[in-house]
Amino acid sequence: MRLDEGVIRELHWHKEAEWAYVLEGSVRITVLDYEAGNFIDDLEKGDLWYISSGVPHALQGLSPNGSEFLLIFDDGHFLEESTFILTDWFGLVIAKNFHLAPEIFAHVPASEKYIFQGSKPGSIDDEMPHGRGVKKSKYQFKHRMLTQKPKVTSGGEPGAIREMHWHPNADEWSFFIRGRARVTIFAAEGQARTSNYVPGDVGIVPKNMGHFVENIGDEPFEMLEVFRADEFRDFSLCQWMGETPSQNGRRLPVCR
Template sequence: MHLQIPAFLAASAFLTGLCAAVPVEQRPIKGKHAGPHRGHHGDDPFNKDFRDPYDHKIDTVAEDLQPLPIRNGQGTSILGPRNKPREKQNPDMIRPPSTDHGSMQNMRWSMADSHVRIEENGWTRQTTVREMPTSKQLAGVNMRLDEGVIRELHWHKEAEWAYVLEGSVRVTALDVEGGTFVDDLNKGDLWYFPSGHPHSLQGLAPNGTEFLLIFDSGEFSEESTFLLTDWLAHTPKSVISENFRLPPNTFDSLPESEKYIFQGSLPGSIDEEWPKGKGVKKSKLQFTHHMLEQEAKNSTGGAVRITDSRNFPISKTVAAAHLDIHPGAMREMHWHPNADEWSFFIRGRARVTIFAAEGNARTFDYSAGDVGIVPQNMGHFIENLSDDEPLEVLEIFRADEFQDFSLFQWMGETPKRLVADHLFKTDPESARKFAEVVESAEKDVIKSKWRKDVGVAEGEEVDGDEVWEEFQEYEL
């Protein structure tokens, strides 16, 4: 493969955001500059002399840069009080891209800003519509249970979907036909309990577990759970006695209030603990799923695993995609027609611009532990801010199936003349090149870094500085 840089650099700047879906083994260009935002005016993108008309990403954390509200000669410094670490995590808040416009609501929240409820060897925190008003369709709870710690027997008005972030956990449940379910799960596994289904959770050896819970209503509150101990504490003991056919004094030692999260005894194997009564039967439902064991759909810039009612039939109200986005890569420009996107960032740093129609767009930056919202049908992308570290994200929806529309695919499957009339009316050469790139109409869900795709094949020797200088001349 030979370098074709000049021809590609002559194309419209729109090509910078779209790459051909050709899965090829590639290696990074070697050069002294790490990011595409470096230009002829020095290495500080927050200097008044710096110019970047194409709004490239800036990884302020990795490059140890302090953001300022200065862009292309406009703006000035900050004289008042500052939270510099917070600014560094959110460079596009301090200096938004020139394409941002309007007064879009906040679409970002960090679990680090949520109130933590601390219990016996465990804790929980939540992001709901109360913490984040745009989180209308789903609510999220982050919970930690140490070894042997129990999230007590309970049920909810809402359905519960969960992803195991670390460790191991035992889940138990009962279905509406009286069928019993018990399973042990590990990192990357899921469970789903429909509304009203009773269940429990317990951390296993050696370090317990941490997981993300998703509920199919933004109005959910972890405090409104129906708990076994809370119910019995508020029921006359004479009624409890009658119900279980035991003397009332049998229940004198019941907890006086909810236990919620508490240290339990260490469980044995599932076989050892399986209920032995005559009426016990195994549930016909499968409440758990091994998401990370699914075969991944590979793209040029990463891998995607989708779990919804098609491969996890019980999950009727929550669908999800797990994204591994390679360094420098991007979840392609797209939108979702059937639900809001509720994202949880597990690892890495990301930039997301949300297009809301009527000329409105806003860019947000996300780090591990952050929650993002993209309302239904709003166009967006997820760009890995780092050229060195991977990005891991969960996209979650209140829907029975995952659905999205790809901008790349749409352009490829629309008549060339119509696209050209829209985008390149006065530039037929760029129209021709654009049509060639999108001709395959192949969705590339996660796109690898554009300059890698066009320039460097495995084993090819390239002068990275020479390529970079040529790229700079075109842009700046």
């Protein structure tokens, strides 16, 4: 999704959980948690947010050149049309809900706004609601992924390979951000498939299927891997061959 400066994705919620990664620019998220706490924060390139099923939230673009972010949902049958939107309710129930005359809400939109142009917001302190019953959320919906210390390995340059491996607890969903890559996936009965990827492509590797990734471009490549699991797990071919008891097969010195 892409939002220009000041553009608002109105308050909404999903049956599915939402996970997002900021690709360019900055975006402000507003979230109401299960305990009626209010969360507002700004996210930059490389940050991510996670919002559970049913939790209402709104988004607003902050960058003059636009804000772009990748949205991921934990159900492959997700449909944007099934999203619950606040303005969907306004024309039907708002007056009845507050026991007030309908004409009081004549200025309220009669149909969904979905995405609309707003003004550039002020600081978070200025925008934070105040009043009786308003409280700050104790939950953290924003995560600064790029501030984590990276795991440094050899390779990553043109011609490098992410060795053969597999994931025992979840399918792998990949989004390719930079460079060119080739992914080979092995299934049972000697079947395999190889595909090339460029920025903007999406790849799927089913759980337990062995696969490896090659850098076939002329620069380092970046890919975002997403797993529907509480914990990242993988087995590598080198690990398996290097730690297999000798009576089950000859160990490879390079894997020790």
